[in-house]
Amino acid sequence: MRKAYLLTVALFALAFSLASASDPSPLQDFCVALKDYSDKSAVFVNGKFCKDPKLVTADDFYFCGLNIPRNTYNKVGSNVTNVNVDTFPGLNTLGISLARIDFAPYGQNPPHTHPRGTEILVVLEGTLFVGFVTSNTDNRLFTKTLNKGDVFVFPVGLIHFQVNVGKTNAIAISGLSSQNAGAITIANAVFGSNPPINPDVLTKAFQLDKKVVKYLQKEF
Incomplete structure (x- = not known):
């Protein structure tokens, strides 16, 4: 210890x-x-x-x-x-x-x-x-x-x-x-974004079949 x-x-x-x-x-x-704020519309800057x-x-x-x-x-x-x-x-x-x-x-x-x-x-x-x-x-x-x-x-x-x-x-x-x-986890951010990134973009970016891209988006 x-x-x-x-x-x-x-x-x-x-x-x-x-x-x-x-x-x-x-x-x-x-x-x-x-931890508590009276003004719920407050904006936090740095x-x-x-x-x-x-x-x-x-x-x-x-x-x-x-x-x-x-x-x-x-x-x-x-x-x-x-x-x-x-x-x-x-x-x-x-x-x-x-x-x-x-x-x-x-x-x-x-x-x-x-x-x-x-x-x-x-x-x-x-x-x-x-x-x-x-x-x-x-x-x-x-x-x-x-x-x-x-x-x-x-x-x-x-x-x-x-x-x-x-x-x-x-x-x-x-x-x-x-x-x-x-923290930006790469797979989560790319395949699990909300709303999803257009599969055509990811298909070209990762050189994957569109079916694979759609499968990964469902997984994440």
Whole structure:
């Protein structure tokens, strides 16, 4: 447990060093996000409304439960527990967030991107095969097999993935350089959009038979 604790502390330190890479710097000590709003038509611009500082308590900067294993019984065999501004109001304007990723044996966190944040990942248990692809200038793939205690970074906005290549469960912790980095899972976004993308577009883009495209759209 002590090793896992030290790894997590190190991850936090690395993630904080990346915080300025995405979200703007705060203009006050803190801005704890309000969970309830009197004006339901409010528009949020790069953050959330602030709680009155006089009403802020230590609990606003506290989150528990990241030690609890998550259910990975699903099609991809993984489960992401996000600790971002939506679940942890004290992160508002601080430019940082966290996630726990649980993997079943041979489960994966499918190809996805974080449009607003760089991700740094540390493996706490198991063995992961990870990688990312550069932009369309050359679509270069970088991959690495990570074991317990190993760290890997995924640059902001690039498509990346993680796969558990072991026979046992795996756990990883990710730090992100945004209070709400967002996540776009490629297959879900392309084949599961609402309303659906015209199959003719996807047929040409992916060089697939239209029947295959329609099948994938039904699946997602």
